[in-house]
Amino acid sequence: MPGRSEEPAYKKIQGTLRRRIDSGQLRPGNPVPSERELARIHRVSLMTARHALTELARDGIVERRHGAGTFVAPPKVQFNKLLGYTEQMASLGLTAHSRIVSSAIVTREHEISARLGLHPSSRLGRLERVRLAGDEPVALEICYWSADDFPALIEAPLERTSLFAVLEHQCGIELAYADEEIDATDADQRMADLLCIPKGTPLLRMRQLIFSSTGRATVYVTGFYRSGRHTLRIRRFR
């Protein structure tokens, strides 16, 4: 009796549990209903209830203990999650502002076109922004995208809205992951001027190629982050 062409039953069960966890009604360490209880409550078979819990466990929402039960997992440190700068600031309780340094269509960035899977001389949108913490400039970010595929992006009010938000809500793109190259460099004269720091100051450089859920390279971002102001936190597994 699967509710055909609706949301699958196991996802509905996950939804009810996620809501109870998000609302604080179920707190970390609390037991969630057992497979058998969920099956009874939602009038599904044991395998379906089980599927719901197994997936939640895989996503780290709950923890399963053989013989004991299923419990709300401790609050997750958001390691390794792909976030836009605006989102990262928001997660720290801060508001991100930007100053747009330049905004243009370029056609001669052959290497970046190649990384985005486009013809070498494609038309690319290029946006250069200084990121501010309060009044102080702390980072320089340069984004590239296909100007033909996302013509609206160059018009967007990116001083205060997130590039990620525009892509996901205006352009209907679902961002999925990024391949990143991280190294250290130092400020040249232009960066030094833009960031109001001495030339030669060390910077964390992060180059991201951001992919949509369809596996398409969508945006290329190069960021320069002032040392002392930025630490990248990740968790790596063996």
Next chain:
Amino acid sequence: MPGRSEEPAYKKIQGTLRRRIDSGQLRPGNPVPSERELARIHRVSLMTARHALTELARDGIVERRHGAGTFVAPPKVQFNKLLGYTEQMASLGLTAHSRIVSSAIVTREHEISARLGLHPSSRLGRLERVRLAGDEPVALEICYWSADDFPALIEAPLERTSLFAVLEHQCGIELAYADEEIDATDADQRMADLLCIPKGTPLLRMRQLIFSSTGRATVYVTGFYRSGRHTLRIRRFR
């Protein structure tokens, strides 16, 4: 008819498929047998064959395409894997050498003791090594560990063997993951001398707290990596 107290049927199925993939008999892009075929061949129910494939897909071994079939996934770039320096070099076909700068037991590194979950004034092993590529120094790494729990480590021939290898094979520790903080800094006079670079050269700094599979913080490593010689590659998901 589950073969009781043996290996679960779905794991046996995974094993046969993994072996065929590892041996090259099944190559990336090749279809693997469908759920129904596997169920028939291994004389299990559809759900069990399905479980085997679903888990392999979750681990990135195969890719499932709705309506089309299940296929061997392309060879994985080892993004984001926790590797020791020696192992990283080996994966690039190079041999890592080290020069031990200092090696001692220290008792006053309170903050590092705390990070390792030890008493503030615990006895810590401290090893400082310059990493070499050919004859050229390219990185400085300082490791800390509990001298009481791993007394053998300070005696190990760490000029040419990997710290990871000693921990895993000599000490019986299974390393599982690391929480890392990455930022940019510049070389002070001492680092400049050790790495044979000008003072002030930008360096990629990586601080790792490495955990065992039991969740215990085992080693703390601070590394300084010459820019231009090192890029950290990671993949982050949304």
Next chain:
DNA sequence: AAGTGGTCTAGACCACGGC
């Protein structure tokens, strides 16, 4: 002993992809 998650059966219908 009672309750939990882990594995498994033998079927079913649906949605999707390629021919």
Next chain:
DNA sequence: CCGTGGTCTAGACCACTTC
């Protein structure tokens, strides 16, 4: 169209934890 994976049923026994 047929074969694929995606979802689902209504049970079963086992292994484990808690009491």
